[in-house]
Amino acid sequence: MSHEAFLQQAIALAVENTKIGGGPFAAIICKDDKVIASSGNAVILNLDPTAHAEVLAIRNACQILQDFQLNDCVLYSSCEPCPMCLGAIYWARLKAVYFACNRADAAIAGFDDSFIYDEVPKKPEKRQIAMQQIALANSLHPFTAWQAEENKRLY
Amino acid sequence: MSHEAFLQQAIALAVENTKIGGGPFAAIICKDDKVIASSGNAVILNLDPTAHAEVLAIRNACQILQDFQLNDCVLYSSCEPCPMCLGAIYWARLKAVYFACNRADAAIAGFDDSFIYDEVPKKPEKRQIAMQQIALANSLHPFTAWQAEENKRLY
Numbered sequence: 523m524s525h526e527a528f529l530q531q532a533i534a535l536a537v538e539n540t541k542i543g544g545g546p547f548a549a550i551i552c553k554d555d556k557v558i559a560s561s562g563n564a565v566i567l568n569l570d571p572t573a574h575a576e577v578l579a580i581r582n583a584c585q586i587l588q589d590f591q592l593n594d595c596v597l598y599s600s601c602e603p604c605p606m607c608l609g610a611i612y613w614a615r616l617k618a619v620y621f622a623c624n625r626a627d628a629a630i631a632g633f634d635d636s637f638i639y640d641e642v643p644k645k646p647e648k649r650q651i652a653m654q655q656i657a658l659a660n661s662l663h664p665f666t667a668w669q670a671e672e673n674k675r676l677y
Numbered sequence: 678m679s680h681e682a683f684l685q686q687a688i689a690l691a692v693e694n695t696k697i698g699g700g701p702f703a704a705i706i707c708k709d710d711k712v713i714a715s716s717g718n719a720v721i722l723n724l725d726p727t728a729h730a731e732v733l734a735i736r737n738a739c740q741i742l743q744d745f746q747l748n749d750c751v752l753y754s755s756c757e758p759c760p761m762c763l764g765a766i767y768w769a770r771l772k773a774v775y776f777a778c779n780r781a782d783a784a785i786a787g788f789d790d791s792f793i794y795d796e797v798p799k800k801p802e803k804r805q806i807a808m809q810q811i812a813l814a815n816s817l818h819p820f821t822a823w824q825a826e827e828n829k830r831l832y
Contacts, residue, residue, distance in 0.1 A: 525811055536819035545832070546823035565832050569745045571768040572732050581725050590724045600819050602810065605797055606764025611806060612793045613726040613761060618807040622816040631820040632831050638767045642760055643798045651766060652773040655757065656680055661777040664691035664755050665786040668701035676787050677700070677720050 528552060528598040529622050535562055536575070536600040543567050546631065549575035549599040551583040551592065551616075558595070559583035575599065576607035580614045590677055591615045601628055604635040605642050613677070683707060683753040684777050690717055691730070691755040698722055701786065704730035704754040706738040706747065706771075713750070714738035730754065731762035735769045745832055746770045756783055759790040760797050768832070 528550055535548035539562030547563040561578035565571055576599055583592055592614045597603075602624040603611060611619055629636040646653035668674055683705055690703035694717030702718040716733035720726055731754055738747055747769045752758075757779040758766060766774055784791040801808035823829055 526813065529811055529813060530815075533813070533815060533818055537822045540819060540823040540826055540829075543828070546819035548819070565745055565768075566830050569739050569743060570736050571739065571745050571747075571770075571832070572727070572736055572765045574768075577727050581727055584724050584726065588724060590720055590726050592726075600816075602801070604764055604768075605760050606762075606768060608797060609759055609761025609764060609793055610727045612789065612796065613720075613729075613759075615726075616806060618809075619801075620809055620811055622811060622813050623820075624810055624812075627817060627820070631817075631823070634767065638764055639797070641767065642763060642794070646757070646774075651771060654773075654775055655779055656684055656775055656777060657779075658681065658684060658688070658777050660685075660688055661755075662782060662786075663688055664695060664701035664703070665778075665782070667692045668695040668786070671695055673698070674695075675721050677726065 523555060525598070525620050528557070528596075529600070529620060531557070531560075532598045532600045533622055535560060539563060539575075545575075547575040547599070547601050549579040549597060551579050551595050551597050553587075553592075553595045558586055572606065574604065574607050576603050577610050580610050580616075584614070593617065596620070602635070604628075605638050678710060680753070680775050683712070683751075684755070684775060686712070687715075687753045687755045688777055690715060694718060694730075700730075702730040702754070702756050704734040704752060706734050706750050706752050708738075708742075708747075708750045713741055727761065729759065729762050731758050732765050735765050735771075739769070748772065751775070757790070759783075760793050
């Protein structure tokens, strides 16, 4: 199937998702040109601000493959992933991402994607949510404890 | 309690988390100066690349408050939130964020936080994971379907 055909599936799922109280977004994950996971946005349904379509599809795909990485997988999203979902895509190490509408379209529809993109590159103390590093003498203790563990896996 | 004292709780939880197979990170969420939720990183434990400490703490706090926003809450993290967690913080609309070590410390310990921060501001087609918009005639259909719903809630 073509990229366009998978994106049409994502768009159809996003439309369907609005009929059950979900947000107007959906994502599909494919491996070897087959759909292995999909999800609509469930922020309101699950009372979970992290329940974006891409995050839920990644979580579902990882459960199906029993892996915390998705190296050979492609994500199709009805809309450009927001910075949270973009981060999730990097952590899952997906192979490629295709999307239909973009952050500007999401902004027009009333969603903060574009605003958050503008916030990410700012220094923490310059952001609209107050953020501050308070370095402590033992700030690095978790890393040294982790380095000492024999069975650690880097991710 | 002081910001430092809450950060010490987060650091202690992160150290503890490494002893049970979790990653070297933890986060705590406070409301009215009381801890309402906390979590260690559980990426490997849950086979879930989105199971960062901040994401799990936000999800826990939302379940406890039965809300998808955390307007009056403060997040304390053992380490600077990565872009995925930063996005989650904006979507949850937390009041403030404090962290002990930063993205450079995480990079030295072998984690991709700093790399992902460098990727976010790039144009999708310039990123190290291939990303491409394929605009389709019906790309905006999910938004128009959603606008037509009577009981929609913006988030």
